[in-house]
Amino acid sequence: MTAKRLRLLILEDEILVAMYLEELLHDMGHCVIGSASRVNDAMDFARNGDFDFAVLDVNIAGTPSFPVAAILRQRGIPFVFATGYDKESVAQGFGDHPILCKPYAPQALELAIAEGLRAVGAGRPA
Numbered sequence: 001m002t003a004k005r006l007r008l009l010i011l012e013d014e015i016l017v018a019m020y021l022e023e024l025l026h027d028m029g030h031c032v033i034g035s036a037s038r039v040n041d042a043m044d045f046a047r048n049g050d051f052d053f054a055v056l057d058v059n060i061a062g063t064p065s066f067p068v069a070a071i072l073r074q075r076g077i078p079f080v081f082a083t084g085y086d087k088e089s090v091a092q093g094f095g096d097h098p099i100l101c102k103p104y105a106p107q108a109l110e111l112a113i114a115e116g117l118r119a120v121g122a123g124r125p126a
Contacts, residue, residue: 006113009034009054011042011068012082013061017102021055021082024106039063046071053113054079055100069094078116 008030012018015037022032034049036042039060046054046068054072056065058081065081072079081094084102098115100108 004052006030006053007033007051009036009042009045009049009051011036011039011054011056011060011065013037013057017057021109024109025055027106028110037061039065039068042068043071046075046077051077053077053116055109056081058083058085066094069097078119080112080116 006025008025010018010021010025010032012021012035018035018037022035025032030053033051034045036045037060042056042060042065045051054068054077056068056072056079058065069079069081080098080100082100082102082104096119098112098119100112104112
């Protein structure tokens with residue numbers, strides 16, 4: 001488990017998946033301070049929000065979440081992609097970021113968060 005309590009942003013358009021993810025993160029000791037189901041809302045939060053980490057669904061109602069990821073990368077905020085698709089669905093300049101495959105288990109979520117934090121700590125792009 002991550003030693004630090006993280007403040008997180010969730011971008012997920014499926015309400016039950018978002019609720020499950022929030023519960024998992026809470027059980028891990030983290031705090032979800034923002035949740036969005038649309039890319040534009042998440043972009044606003046990504047630009048101005050005060051948080052440590054984000055979990056981004058790749059496909060939000062047919063719209064890729066890459067603009068949100070670009071803002072997070074620019075701000076140096078680590079993130080992981082969550083997707084039911086294969087790794088190639090994230091290849092648009094973000095293929096080196098951790099990917100959490102749906103459906104995911106709590107252990108997979110913990111590992112993806114740890115990998116995202118290590119990537120930033122190692123000087124790789126957020």
